[in-house]
Amino acid sequence: MKNVSTDDWMRALESAAHELAEEGLGFSEGKVVPGHLELHEVPWGSLVALTAEDRSVQIGLVASDEHCPTLVRAFLQLEEDEELEDQDVADALGEMANVLAGGVKVRLEDGSLNLGLPVVLRGVRDMPKTAKTKVATTTMRWETAEAQLFLLQHDRRV
């Protein structure tokens, strides 16, 4: 199985996010704003796990109550005055995480990784992680919205 560094994962995630933004959200190229997000509070978020026998990586995004509707409306191409139910937001965020995680898997060309189903988070305090979990985050900023991308690396090797 491939040995992938945290930097490799994050580069793949940022690249997948750029593609999602351009093709899925219709945003022009976003800026990556480095910095560490603590993930203590998740107003809206979603994640998908990529798992193999010896490791599991959860890839996802977090968006504030302010920016989340903008991202979802862009993804679904809804007008500003079109109603957005929480269920629609959850579904759209889940699909965005799905596209991101799939994009990462393709970029790393690692067929040993299994892509899971999306999990949506709302108002979560403290992402589930252990002392051994490696956490990496970054912020993507576009003209009208921003989102935090994250990955949680769980190494199962004894």
Place this chain on the structure above:
Amino acid sequence: MSSILLVDDSKASRMIVRRALRKAGYGHHNLKEASSAAEALELIAQSKPDLVLCDWNMPEMSGIQLLEKLREEGLNVKLGFVTSEGTEDVRKRAQDAGALFFVTKPVKPDNLQRLLGPVLG
């Protein structure tokens, strides 16, 4: 006019594929949706769509399991995958099972046009 069945557990994804089909010039076809492979099996048995566009990862029954089930039952409906998966091993499994094509998300209308053209005309 052909009938196309979109199979994906995500309503957002089905909406996005519909939109991409419209932009690719296939909006005039009869589009139906299924939110699960089980629902798709029923719809396919009832109405035999000309083309099925199917997600790969779905709860309970995956897209590849759906395709394999269709082939087992002798239903040679045309099926292509629209999915966030895209590694070589997954593409090969899809091809071996008889999928006509494989489109990765985010869906681009020109990709749909290129792949659906030979199937739908």
